[in-house]
Amino acid sequence: MYCDNGCNCWFYTWVQYDNEQMHTVKLSDGEYNGEAYVLQDFTAVIQPRGGDAGAWNKDPIYDDAGNELHGQSVGTIYELTLTNTSKATITNWSMELYIPEYMWLNNAWNGTLEFYQTTSGSELVQELDLREFKDSGIELDHYIDHTGPMIAMNPGDRFIYHPNKSFNEMPLVPQQEGEEVNCTALIGFIVYIPDAELDYITNFDTATFHYHLERNPWVEPYFDALVVLEGIWIVLLIALLLSQIRVRKLLKQQEHDARIIEQSIQTFINFVEAKDPNTKGHSERVAKISYALAKEMGYSQRECNRIYYIALMHDCGKISVPVNILLKPGKLTDEEYEVIKSHTIYGEKMLRDFSSIEGIDLGALYHHERYDGKGYPHGLSGENIPLIARIICVADSLDAMNSNRCYRPRLTREVILEELENNKGKQFDPEVVEHLIKLIKQNIITIGE
Numbered sequence: 001m002y003c004d005n006g007c008n009c010w011f012y013t014w015v016q017y018d019n020e021q022m023h024t025v026k027l028s029d030g031e032y033n034g035e036a037y038v039l040q041d042f043t044a045v046i047q048p049r050g051g052d053a054g055a056w057n058k059d060p061i062y063d064d065a066g067n068e069l070h071g072q073s074v075g076t077i078y079e080l081t082l083t084n085t086s087k088a089t090i091t092n093w094s095m096e097l098y099i100p101e102y103m104w105l106n107n108a109w110n111g112t113l114e115f116y117q118t119t120s121g122s123e124l125v126q127e128l129d130l131r132e133f134k135d136s137g138i139e140l141d142h143y144i145d146h147t148g149p150m151i152a153m154n155p156g157d158r159f160i161y162h163p164n165k166s167f168n169e170m171p172l173v174p175q176q177e178g179e180e181v182n183c184t185a186l187i188g189f190i191v192y193i194p195d196a197e198l199d200y201i202t203n204f205d206t207a208t209f210h211y212h213l214e215r216n217p218w219v220e221p222y223f224d225a226l227v228v229l230e231g232i233w234i235v236l237l238i239a240l241l242l243s244q245i246r247v248r249k250l251l252k253q254q255e256h257d258a259r260i261i262e263q264s265i266q267t268f269i270n271f272v273e274a275k276d277p278n279t280k281g282h283s284e285r286v287a288k289i290s291y292a293l294a295k296e297m298g299y300s301q302r303e304c305n306r307i308y309y310i311a312l313m314h315d316c317g318k319i320s321v322p323v324n325i326l327l328k329p330g331k332l333t334d335e336e337y338e339v340i341k342s343h344t345i346y347g348e349k350m351l352r353d354f355s356s357i358e359g360i361d362l363g364a365l366y367h368h369e370r371y372d373g374k375g376y377p378h379g380l381s382g383e384n385i386p387l388i389a390r391i392i393c394v395a396d397s398l399d400a401m402n403s404n405r406c407y408r409p410r411l412t413r414e415v416i417l418e419e420l421e422n423n424k425g426k427q428f429d430p431e432v433v434e435h436l437i438k439l440i441k442q443n444i445i446t447i448g449e
C-alpha cells in the first residue's frame with residue numbers, strides 16, 4: 001500500500017491490520033433500545049414478521065401408525081434485520097443463533113443454515129439450504145410434510161446463518177444519506193412451536209455475530225484529525241526546511257564575511273610587517289598562541305576565534321612608527337622609546353570603529369600593561385587590565401623571547417620557562433601563565449631548541 005509519509009503509513013498499516021481481524025460480538029454486548037440491539041458496528045432486530053397476524057396454526061403431527069406425536073403447533077415467520085451503522089464495510093459475516101426452546105425449523109432464506117443438533121446425546125452437524133424442497137440426504141432429526149423438511153431443534157441447539165452474496169446480503173456497505181445502498185440484510189426463517197397459542201412469541205435473544213470490517217481510511221473518524229496533524233507536520237517540515245536553507249545561507253554568509261575580515265586583517269598585517277621585516281610572522285604567531293590559551297582556558301569556539309583576530313591586530317599601531325626607529329639595531333633613546341610605546345594609542349584609535357569584532361581595540365591598547373601596574377600606556381594593574389589584553393601580553397612576550405631579534409638571538413626553552421615563572425604576578429597574569437606553561441610542557445606550543 002502506498003504511503004507518502006510516516007503519519008499516513010502508520011494509519012494505513014493500522015487500517016490494513018484491522019481489516020484482517022475477525023470481529024465477534026454478541027447481542028448481549030449491545031444495548032436494546034426497545035426496537036433493536038445497538039452494537040458497535042451494526043443494529044440487529046430479531047422479531048416475528050407482521051406481529052400476531054403473521055402466525056398460523058398447524059395441524060397435529062402423527063406417525064405412520066396414526067399415533068399423535070405432537071398436538072397443534074403455531075407457525076411464525078421470524079425476520080432478522082441487520083443494518084450496518086459503521087463507516088466501514090461489513091464483509092464475511094455470519095450469525096450464530098441459539099434455540100431457546102423445543103421447535104421445528106421449516107424454512108429459511110436466502111442463505112444456508114449450518115445446523116448443530118443434539119440427538120441422543122450426540123451432536124449432528126449439517127449445512128442445508130432450506131429453500132429447496134428435498135426429502136433425501138438429510139442426516140438431522142427431521143420429518144417431511146407438504147411444506148418441506150421439518151428440522152427438530154432442542155433448547156441449546158443452534159444454527160449458523162451463512163448469507164447469500166447473490167441476494168446482496170454481503171457485503172453490507174456503510175449508510176450514505178440520500179443514496180440507496182446495500183447497508184441492510186433481511187433474513188427470514190419459519191419455526192413451529194408445538195402446543196403454543198396463536199399469539200405466542202419466542203425470544204431469540206442469544207446470538208453471536210462474526211464479521212470482518214473493510215475500512216476506508218478516507219471516512220474514518222480519526223482521518224480528519226490525522227489530515228490536520230499531517231498538514232501541521234507538512235507546514236512544520238516546510239518551515240524547518242526553509243529555516244535550514246536560511247541557516248545554511250547565513251552560515252555561508254558568515255563564512256564569507258569571516259574570510260573577508262581575515263583577509264582584510266591579514267592584508268593590513270602585511271603592510272605593518274613590511275615596515276619591520278624583522279618581526280615578519282610575529283602577529284600571526286601571537287594570534288595562534290592566544291587562540292591556544294583561550295581554548296585551554298575553556299572559551300567557546302566562537303570566543304577563541306574572536307581572541308585570535310584581536311591578537312592578530314595587536315601591533316597594528318606600529319604602522320605609525322617611523323622605520324628608522326623600528327629597524328634601529330642599537331639601544332633606543334628615551335624619546336625613541338616613547339615613540340615606540342605610542343603604537344598602543346595609535347592602534348586603539350585605528351580600531352575603535354571596528355565594531356565587527358567586539359573588543360578588538362582593547363587588545364591593541366592594553367597588551368603592554370603589566371600585572372603589577374608598571375606597564376603602559378595607562379599603568380593598569382591586576383584584573384583592571386582586560387583579560388584579552390592579559391592573554392595577548394603573555395603570548396606576545398613568549399613569541400618575542402622565542403624569536404631572533406636584531407639585538408639578540410632567541411632564548412632557550414629553559415630560559416623562557418624560567419622567565420615565565422619569575423614574572424608571574426609581575427609582568428604576567430599568574431593564571432594565564434600557568435595555562436601557557438602547561439601547553440608548553442604538553443608540546444602543544446613548542447619553544448626553544
